[in-house]
Amino acid sequence: MNFDFSDEQKQMRDEARKFLSEQCPPKAVREVLDGKAPYDKALWKGLAEMGFLGVAIPEQFGGAGAGHLELCVIAEEMGRALAPVPFSSTVYLAAEAILIAGSDAQKQKWLPKIASGDAIGTLALFEGKGNPSPKAVKVTANGGVLNGVKKPVADGAIADFAVVAARTGSSGRESDISLFIVDLKAGGVEVKSLTNIDLTRGQAEITFKDAKAEPLGPAGEGWSVITQVLDRAAVLTAFEQVGGADRALEMGRDYALDRIAFGRPIGSFQAVKHMLADMYVSATLARSNCYYGAWALSTNAGELPEAAAAARISATQAFQHCAKNNIQVHGGMGFTWEFDCHMYYRRANAVALGLGSLSYWEDALIDRMRKKNAA
Amino acid sequence: MNFDDTPQEAAFRAEAKAWIAANAPRQYEDELRKASLGRVALKGANILEVAKAWQKKKADAGWACLHWPKEYGGRGSSPIERVIWQQEEGPFGRLSSMFIIGHGMCGPTMMAFAGEEQKRKYLPPLASGEKIWCQLFSEPAGGSDVAGLRTRAEKSGDEWVINGQKIWTSGAHYSDYGILLTRTDPDVAKHKGLTMFFLDMKSPGVEVRPIKQANGASDFNEVYFTDVRIPVSQRLGNVNDGWNVSLTTLMNERMSIGAGVANGFPELFDFCNSLMLEDGPAIENRAVRSKLANWAVKASGLKYTSMRAISALSRGERPGPENSIGKLVAGSMIQDVATCALDLQGAAGALSGPEDAEVAGKFQAMLLRAPGTRVEGGTDEIMRNIIAERVLGLPGDIRVDKDVPFNKIPTKGRA
Numbered sequence: 001m002n003f004d005f006s007d008e009q010k011q012m013r014d015e016a017r018k019f020l021s022e023q024c025p026p027k028a029v030r031e032v033l034d035g036k037a038p039y040d041k042a043l044w045k046g047l048a049e050m051g052f053l054g055v056a057i058p059e060q061f062g063g064a065g066a067g068h069l070e071l072c073v074i075a076e077e078m079g080r081a082l083a084p085v086p087f088s089s090t091v092y093l094a095a096e097a098i099l100i101a102g103s104d105a106q107k108q109k110w111l112p113k114i115a116s117g118d119a120i121g122t123l124a125l126f127e128g129k130g131n132p133s134p135k136a137v138k139v140t141a142n143g144g145v146l147n148g149v150k151k152p153v154a155d156g157a158i159a160d161f162a163v164v165a166a167r168t169g170s171s172g173r174e175s176d177i178s179l180f181i182v183d184l185k186a187g188g189v190e191v192k193s194l195t196n197i198d199l200t201r202g203q204a205e206i207t208f209k210d211a212k213a214e215p216l217g218p219a220g221e222g223w224s225v226i227t228q229v230l231d232r233a234a235v236l237t238a239f240e241q242v243g244g245a246d247r248a249l250e251m252g253r254d255y256a257l258d259r260i261a262f263g264r265p266i267g268s269f270q271a272v273k274h275m276l277a278d279m280y281v282s283a284t285l286a287r288s289n290c291y292y293g294a295w296a297l298s299t300n301a302g303e304l305p306e307a308a309a310a311a312r313i314s315a316t317q318a319f320q321h322c323a324k325n326n327i328q329v330h331g332g333m334g335f336t337w338e339f340d341c342h343m344y345y346r347r348a349n350a351v352a353l354g355l356g357s358l359s360y361w362e363d364a365l366i367d368r369m370r371k372k373n374a375a
Numbered sequence: 376m377n378f379d380d381t382p383q384e385a386a387f388r389a390e391a392k393a394w395i396a397a398n399a400p401r402q403y404e405d406e407l408r409k410a411s412l413g414r415v416a417l418k419g420a421n422i423l424e425v426a427k428a429w430q431k432k433k434a435d436a437g438w439a440c441l442h443w444p445k446e447y448g449g450r451g452s453s454p455i456e457r458v459i460w461q462q463e464e465g466p467f468g469r470l471s472s473m474f475i476i477g478h479g480m481c482g483p484t485m486m487a488f489a490g491e492e493q494k495r496k497y498l499p500p501l502a503s504g505e506k507i508w509c510q511l512f513s514e515p516a517g518g519s520d521v522a523g524l525r526t527r528a529e530k531s532g533d534e535w536v537i538n539g540q541k542i543w544t545s546g547a548h549y550s551d552y553g554i555l556l557t558r559t560d561p562d563v564a565k566h567k568g569l570t571m572f573f574l575d576m577k578s579p580g581v582e583v584r585p586i587k588q589a590n591g592a593s594d595f596n597e598v599y600f601t602d603v604r605i606p607v608s609q610r611l612g613n614v615n616d617g618w619n620v621s622l623t624t625l626m627n628e629r630m631s632i633g634a635g636v637a638n639g640f641p642e643l644f645d646f647c648n649s650l651m652l653e654d655g656p657a658i659e660n661r662a663v664r665s666k667l668a669n670w671a672v673k674a675s676g677l678k679y680t681s682m683r684a685i686s687a688l689s690r691g692e693r694p695g696p697e698n699s700i701g702k703l704v705a706g707s708m709i710q711d712v713a714t715c716a717l718d719l720q721g722a723a724g725a726l727s728g729p730e731d732a733e734v735a736g737k738f739q740a741m742l743l744r745a746p747g748t749r750v751e752g753g754t755d756e757i758m759r760n761i762i763a764e765r766v767l768g769l770p771g772d773i774r775v776d777k778d779v780p781f782n783k784i785p786t787k788g789r790a
Contacts, residue, residue, distance in 0.1 A: 001377070001378050001379065001380065001384070001455075001682065001685055001686050001689050002376065002377055002379075002686050002689065002690070003376060003377070003378060003679070003682040003683055003685070003686040004376060004683060004686045004687075005376060006376070069376060249767075253767050253768070253769065256769060257768070257769065257770075264770075264773065265769075265770055267763075267769040267770055268769065268770040268771070268772060268773060270756070270759075270760065270772060272769075273759065273760060273763035273764070273767075273769050274756070274759040274760075274763065276763055276767055276769065277758075277759035277760075277762040277763045277766075277767070278759070280700070280762055280763075280766060280767060281700045281703060281704060281762070284676070284680060284697050284700050285672070285673060285676030285677070285680065285700070285704065286676065287697075288675075288676045288677075288678075288679035288680040288682070288683060288697070289672055289675055289676050289679060291376070291679055291682075291683065292675065292679045294376065295376050295377070295378075298376065309668075310671065310672045310675050310676075313668060313669070313672045314672040314673075314675075314676055317669075317672075359665065361668075362664060362665050362668035362669070363661075363664055363665075363668075365668045365671060365672070366658065366664040366667055366668055366671075369644070369671065370648070370658060373644075373648065
């Protein structure tokens, strides 16, 4: 049994960590946090040069042709560094949707640009509050054009194109939904930035007014593709969350060792130690669930839907838990703008919602476990 | 990343599987499989006899204490082979429960500290289950703080004379031997005045009394020592070095992997699948689903954490510290799971008789047993200290009694 990443994959993780510690220190994240830039362009370019953007894109489409396990180890480092770039939108959502449903021509057109950092993509799914559901999709597609409003769209304000879920039927079934690729720089598209709790990652509202759209995959099969994309993205995002959770735990541990109160390091008080021990427990459970998700993703196993939901839930809980208790360990200093704790807290809570909230994935997990049980 | 055996592991697994298929006491398989929680009992058979017979059969064929050296009754197997054996032994492994302490803690301590002749004499019958061993550490005044124990050992010629009381001793009533931690010097700091021995549990002056636990069952004992005499040759380690010897014992307890602590989730999931509430099946109730999902990811997290540890063994490495979370997570989870299962039954959840209660009272029994799980083998709080100190590198607690002679340490809180 080798339920672990290979030495080569671990080496890639080390490379990514080294690269990000140099190119994406907290100071760089703060440039975006403070509104000085919408994202870190230099970092984005560097990630392309390192081959990280196209690591899971086949060589024939300009990628490195490695695989999803390699993408998982990079995702973990991106989360750890709080990289302020549209990595998840472009790589986990847009690229995966095109890989699953795109024609050869569409893959030729978009994937090399993604790998080279020349195109930022995203998935436009949500329309106001609520979780992923075909019923919630109101944007219409008729005669090759889209009409309606999507929000929130992650990284929508900086994206070059979006994969858009739109309504092409009115039967009340999943088959009413189809996917389209829309060039966001073309006419009929209005984009507005929206303020959100994670200031290091953008959210936007996108209004389509007779915007030209190209079908992605067969009509009526959009929802099945969305489901697959969300499962894949759930695993990859879970690795980001585990990376963030681990870093928040380390920050808390380091502070507890350095900070003296009542004449001793606060890390010697059981109230603080036990809080940190519990953070370690949730980060460890999440990591193990993520490994299972990675295995299922990389082998395209039938277990992926269940594994993805478990990884998503566990990693969401762990990152939220570690980020909030990291602030608690830091006490008053943790609640200052100057300390980095709040950046992890913001990211943890925003990323917990982006692919559908916890309650959505809890429901999905139980459905999927029942299905397996019945089979 | 894969779950596959290496060729050598596959060959070992096939050999183990074939031997078990040909030799295991199949007539008890069903009962053992169903006895997923709590104490194992067999209808119409003495569990101790069945367990001893199975252990002896394994030992005769070289399948007992796999990781022990051959000359002491083991097989000289690698750690991963031991895990594979446990996986293949499946429900029959439950018959090993009365040997766990002897094999997991007493044996390794003897191996590290007993003389060669003693090892050759005592270890093979321990491996084969012919002799059962227990561990006598905890006392009424020393639970989490084991080094606070008060049982005295005083030298008298060629013997040590023991007086005192031990508690929470599993299996003392059917044990043949025990390892015993005692105080030999009360005038020095508490960790510095302890000495370890092994003794014959049938020695004059040893009295074993079962403890009636909070759940009504008796899995543990109190053991009283009145002028019990132990030959000097049965001392393990140096005089007053017993604390270090005990660390070897406890380290081995925590090294064991693969056994896994029950967490109750599979039982609750099945229960919710079949239980009908007023407005439909329990599993379709939103609140129930949310709870189930939260426990599901804990259960899978524990499962895949142990897979990671097994993978490390398979590569010939020592597993990382991840496995230290198992008992802490499972212990409180099983308590919450049981509480939830009773809650779903409303007022009838209070009924615990097998004829009246759902699933023959399984969850009621689980609820009443659960507080013990969170205490035995290291309380939740001790487990958190271990994670914080050994994994995260946080400082130990300030110990106010560290440099105080043992007999000057206060023994009462409020006067």
